[in-house]
Amino acid sequence: MKFELTILGSNSALPTSKRFPTAQVLNVLERFFLIDCGEGTQIQLKRFKIPMSRINHIFISHMHGDHIFGLIGLLSTFSLQGRKNELHIYGHSKLEKLIRFQLELLESKVEYTLIFHNIFGKEIQTLFEDETLTVQSFPLKHGVMPCAGFLFKEKDRPRTLKADMLAFYNVPIKNRNGIKMGEDFVLEDGEVIANAKLTMDPPKSRSYAFCTDTAYFPRIVPIIKGVDLLYHEATFLKSEEKRAKKTYHSTAEQAAKIALEAKVGQLLIGHFSARFKDLKGHLNEASEIFPKTMLAEDGKKFSVELDRD
Amino acid sequence: MKFELTILGSNSALPTSKRFPTAQVLNVLERFFLIDCGEGTQIQLKRFKIPMSRINHIFISHMHGDHIFGLIGLLSTFSLQGRKNELHIYGHSKLEKLIRFQLELLESKVEYTLIFHNIFGKEIQTLFEDETLTVQSFPLKHGVMPCAGFLFKEKDRPRTLKADMLAFYNVPIKNRNGIKMGEDFVLEDGEVIANAKLTMDPPKSRSYAFCTDTAYFPRIVPIIKGVDLLYHEATFLKSEEKRAKKTYHSTAEQAAKIALEAKVGQLLIGHFSARFKDLKGHLNEASEIFPKTMLAEDGKKFSVELDRD
Numbered sequence: 001m002k003f004e005l006t007i008l009g010s011n012s013a014l015p016t017s018k019r020f021p022t023a024q025v026l027n028v029l030e031r032f033f034l035i036d037c038g039e040g041t042q043i044q045l046k047r048f049k050i051p052m053s054r055i056n057h058i059f060i061s062h063m064h065g066d067h068i069f070g071l072i073g074l075l076s077t078f079s080l081q082g083r084k085n086e087l088h089i090y091g092h093s094k095l096e097k098l099i100r101f102q103l104e105l106l107e108s109k110v111e112y113t114l115i116f117h118n119i120f121g122k123e124i125q126t127l128f129e130d131e132t133l134t135v136q137s138f139p140l141k142h143g144v145m146p147c148a149g150f151l152f153k154e155k156d157r158p159r160t161l162k163a164d165m166l167a168f169y170n171v172p173i174k175n176r177n178g179i180k181m182g183e184d185f186v187l188e189d190g191e192v193i194a195n196a197k198l199t200m201d202p203p204k205s206r207s208y209a210f211c212t213d214t215a216y217f218p219r220i221v222p223i224i225k226g227v228d229l230l231y232h233e234a235t236f237l238k239s240e241e242k243r244a245k246k247t248y249h250s251t252a253e254q255a256a257k258i259a260l261e262a263k264v265g266q267l268l269i270g271h272f273s274a275r276f277k278d279l280k281g282h283l284n285e286a287s288e289i290f291p292k293t294m295l296a297e298d299g300k301k302f303s304v305e306l307d308r309d
Numbered sequence: 310m311k312f313e314l315t316i317l318g319s320n321s322a323l324p325t326s327k328r329f330p331t332a333q334v335l336n337v338l339e340r341f342f343l344i345d346c347g348e349g350t351q352i353q354l355k356r357f358k359i360p361m362s363r364i365n366h367i368f369i370s371h372m373h374g375d376h377i378f379g380l381i382g383l384l385s386t387f388s389l390q391g392r393k394n395e396l397h398i399y400g401h402s403k404l405e406k407l408i409r410f411q412l413e414l415l416e417s418k419v420e421y422t423l424i425f426h427n428i429f430g431k432e433i434q435t436l437f438e439d440e441t442l443t444v445q446s447f448p449l450k451h452g453v454m455p456c457a458g459f460l461f462k463e464k465d466r467p468r469t470l471k472a473d474m475l476a477f478y479n480v481p482i483k484n485r486n487g488i489k490m491g492e493d494f495v496l497e498d499g500e501v502i503a504n505a506k507l508t509m510d511p512p513k514s515r516s517y518a519f520c521t522d523t524a525y526f527p528r529i530v531p532i533i534k535g536v537d538l539l540y541h542e543a544t545f546l547k548s549e550e551k552r553a554k555k556t557y558h559s560t561a562e563q564a565a566k567i568a569l570e571a572k573v574g575q576l577l578i579g580h581f582s583a584r585f586k587d588l589k590g591h592l593n594e595a596s597e598i599f600p601k602t603m604l605a606e607d608g609k610k611f612s613v614e615l616d617r618d
Contacts, residue, residue: 013389017356039382040349047326063415065385073348073378080322094414101410105403106372 002027003154003206004303005229007270008044010296012213012235012249013066014274015039020298021066022271024231025050026152026208028133034058035150035210041070042077048299053083057128059135060091061212062147068095072102075110083112090117090127090137092146119148124223131155138223140214143248147213149220151227154205165198203306209264212271215245216254221262228304230264231296233271234282252282256289265304270296311336312463312515312613314538316579317353319605321522321544321558322375323583324348329607330375331580333540334359335461335517337442343367344459344519350379351386357608362392366437368444369400370521371456377404381411384419392421399426399436399446401455428457433532440464447532449523452557456522458529460536463514474507512615518573521580524554525563530571537613539573540605542580543591561591565598574613579605 004027009020021038025045032054034041045052061067071089078087089095096116103110117127119137128135132155137148158180166176171185179185185193209224212233224230235249244251250258252269259267267290269282276282279295286293294302313336318329330347334354341363343350354361367383370376380398387396398404405425412419426436428446437444441464446457467489475485480494488494494502518533521542533539544558553560559567561578568576576599578591585591588604595602603611 014386015352015355017352020352039379040352043324043326043329043349046324065382065415065417069378069382069385070348073374076374076378077323098411098414101414102407105407105410106374108374 001306002029002303003208003228003305004301005208005231005268006048006050006301007296007298008041008048008050009036009038010270010272010298011066012233012271012273013064015066016274016277018298019272019274020044021069022061022212023070024210024296025055028152028154030054031056033135033152036061036067036212037069037071037074038066039069039073042074044298045074052078052081053085056085056087057135058087058089058091059127059137059148059150059210060089060095061140061149061210062142062145063092063094063098064145064213067213068098071095072099075099075103075114076108078112079108079110086113086115088115088117088128090119090135093118119146122146138220140211140220141217141248142213142215145248149209149211149214149224151207151209151224153207153227156205157202159195159199160202161199162197169193169198171198206304206306208304211258213249215248216250216257218258218261221258224258224262224264226263226265228265229268229302230259230262230266231268231270232258234269234286235271235273237276237281238285252285253289256286256293259286259290259293265292266302267293268296268302269293310615311338312517312537312615314517314540314577314611315357315359316605316607316609316611317350317357317359318345318347319579319581319607320375321542321580321582322373324375325583325586327607328581328583329353330378331370331521332379333519334364337461337463339363340365342444342461345370345376345521346378346380346383347375348378348382351383353607354383361387361390362394365394365396366444367396367398367400368436368446368457368459368519369398369404370449370458370519371451371454372401372403372407373454373522376522377407380404381408384408384412384423385417387421388417388419395422395424397424397426397437399428399444402427428455431455447529449520449529450526450557451522451524454557458518458520458523458533460516460518460533462516462536465514466511468504468508469511470508471506478502478507480507515613515615517613520567522558524557525559525566527567527570530567533567533571533573535572535574537574538577538611539568539571539575540577540579541567543578543595544580544582546585546590547594561594562598565595565602568595568599568602574601575611576602577605577611578602 008023011019317332320328541564
């Protein structure tokens with residue numbers, strides 16, 4: 001029952017030899033959602049043993065090179081691997097132009113179906129929805145560049161059946177789905193067994209929000225309220241707050257403020273400027289405001305466990 | 310007096326976590342010539358501490374993704390680093406289209422001058438020439454895809470002065486350049502001192518040939534004859550010779566045959582299929598025919614030393 005994020009790249013525009021540009025993959029029940037695709041993403045997918053054939057959805061936040069330059073290589077590799085599954089790509093309308101132009105110029109045969117979905121970037125938009133999960137985009141603040149955050153949210157689960165009680169009342173299998181949905185059970189003699197006797201609350205649905213690149217932008221707080229895990233960029237330290245503002249990036253402190261205001265479970269900071277070899281400064285600065293802060297580092301995994309409280 | 314090749318990527322189309330796609334850099338007297346630019350090249354340049362600001366010439370063999378997908382990211386990084394130097398890129402005419410389209414679509418400001426040079430690929434062509442070095446391209450055989458090999462050749466050096474003999478005959482500084490070029494020296498009393506007394510043969514000029522991607526193609530032998538170091542692709546083993554032929558690649562044995570026929574100094578094989586985790590098979594197969602064979606591995610350096618024999 002996984003809900004696990006793997007960091008493929010944690011750096012900002014200039015990659016270092018240890019930190020690749022932005023890319024992450026979220027494993028929700030063994031479906032892998034790729035988020036951003038900086039140069040080298042396919043290499044990191046191999047390094048960290050992510051099953052590439054299970055990636056059917058790619059979400060691209062914005063059209064800066066450090067978030068997209070790995071996409072054409074990944075699409076080509078899918079082709080060489082004989083991929084047949086449809087691939088859905090969610091991003092700015094320019095992204096489709098960029099990819100289609102390259103495929104055509106290079107005469108690359110892509111045998112699978114590529115489906116581009118346009119993110120308008122001006123409001124909350126549902127990009128993906130199935131029985132268990134929804135993915136929405138929402139606008140961030142990155143200058144004139146339209147830039148989207150992404151919110152991954154499990155749907156509410158049906159109630160959990162109490163196996164011993166079902167056995168005790170001899171509940172037939174045909175009734176179980178209804179009981180999961182909250183129905184009571186009526187015995188042959190007419191006695192009503194309340195649903196609360198037969199079931200317990202289901203595990204809480206889990207959620208993840210991805211916010212990069214962005215200046216300090218409190219308008220996102222209601223959207224990401226209470227998520228279990230928040231990734232928020234922290235390109236700079238507080239000492240460079242002016243530079244952060246000018247370049248539409250955030251400081252570690254600002255990331256922590258957003259986490260605090262949104263009452264999230266845990267904060268993960270990343271998109272570090274290449275100048276920082278040591279990231280303790282970022283961790284300390286954010287942790288002072290929001291103690292449950294962690295550093296995004298290439299290859300690290302962050303799980304949200306199922307919770308029955 | 311370096312003439313040193315660094316392998317940045319040694320794999321064929323599908324990169325592995327240990328072998329990046331094709332890219333190399335040749336250091337000739339502290340000028341760095343980049344050859345091919347697969348995805349992740351900029352990361353490898355950082356990892357192996359190549360001074361990026363000294364790269365002013367990039368040679369691209371052909372328009373397959375595993376040889377070019379790192380170029381747009383590298384050009385963007387040059388921009389972010391504030392590069393001002395002209396950058397010369399040698400490749401197929403489509404390469405300029407590919408790069409210009411991306412820069413325009415992404416509204417990337419490139420403050421330095423980008424100069425594209427078209428490789429026609431049908432004959433030997435001198436791409437670069439200065440006082441010490443020439444770089445030529447020549448056609449390889451890679452199906453319908455025009456594909457160029459590159460030949461880097463130091464020019465002949467002037468003769469080496471014998472310092473002790475110059476002091477003995479009290480040769481003025483103004484005469485020395487002429488003597489380096491082979492002139493005799495005439496003493497005040499009219500006696501002629503033969504050049505051979507005053508100088509010795511210069512070190513041999515050094516050379517490197519880069520041959521990938523290509524089927525077995527003996528027509529290149531006269532072009533690369535006697536080079537000190539030959540890089541030749543060896544995507545497959547002899548057991549897959551049919552597949553090599555079909556995909557216009559070479560086996561390790563074929564690479565060695567070319568090296569033997571061309572009487573090169575040393576052979577370096579690379580562009581390995583991702584299926585091979587262990588490359589001993591390639592090394593053994595080639596070494597049987599051409600003993601001075603080495604494996605290209607990411608990060609390895611191969612020097613051609615100055616030779617006075």
